[in-house]
Amino acid sequence: MRKIIKLLPIVLVAIVLTSCSSVKVAADYDKAVQFDNYKTFAFFKSGIDKAEISDLDKRRILRAIEAELMAKGYTKSENPDLLVSIFTKSNQRVNIYNNAWGMGAWGWGGGFGPGWGWGWNNQPNVTTSVQGMLFIDLIDADKKELVWQGQGTGYLSKNIDKKEARIKEFVSKIMEKYPPGMDN
Template identity: 55%
Template sequence: MKKLVTLVVVFTLLVSCQTVRVSQDYALDANFTNYKTYAYFKAGIDEANISELDKKRILRAIDTEMAAKGFVKSDNPDMMVSIFTDSKERVDVFNNWGWGFGGGWGWGFGGGWGGWGNNVSRVTEGVLYIDLIDARKKELIWQGVGTAPLKSTPEQKVERTNKIVKEILNQYPPMPKG
């Protein structure tokens, strides 16, 4: 029983510490210093397959991060912001095995193997794509993607959404190599 409790505690800590995984892609020929203003690409935002509450959370988080980067919302923007969402089930399999020795008073000495078996963890993860589109050329110039386990309470959703958006937009603008 003690091993089971320890295993549950370790597993809970691993799941609760899961971080946001991010990546980016961008047009190599884009001059990102030319972009100072933004607006939302309404058609793209309307197509996002999530609740209106989640859309508002995402857009507020994007506004906060864009303002922190010095961007200004505009009716005549340099770039358009669009989002796309997805979800997937992540399955992790943990193989458990171990060994140990025991001893005590008297004639005994013991040892052995223990804790055999597999544990399977299933977590639903949300995927958020943030697309930045050159408003004049109507071309995608940058895309950031963030993946993280979904949360259930409204407070947790706000916190997780802010973290995902921040992690994604921390990659923008892309840093030149060299």
């Protein structure tokens, strides 16, 4: 029974961490637009330049968007139907986990041998994580109007290989919502 009680906090933290690993997505669009009329795209440089992320991450995101649109049958063009823009937001989260239960914890009781103790040695665990939001905007090139916006929210990695995979996951999950009305 003691082993189960000792493992319970670890299991709970693992559940919380794994539930945070997915990308949550949402999309909004103009219902009056006929999305099947769009066949070509280009990147909206002035909009992309405003995104407050590194140029390396911008290129990673743009490559992933380009791959997704091309997989959907779109062609990159100098005279596009759609302009693609992005912007990002991020929040650093501080997670504090205190494994002391109640007033004390089972262990060494005040230096007098095993028994009930006050948990003085139980220091809280502090971790930080970065939660990022990626917005992908699709703009009608002729009207210069936003026609579709996808948003993804999730946790980011500082590891370069994991970051690249995570960016692809963000873009892929967001672009599953485009075009609207399909069985996404």
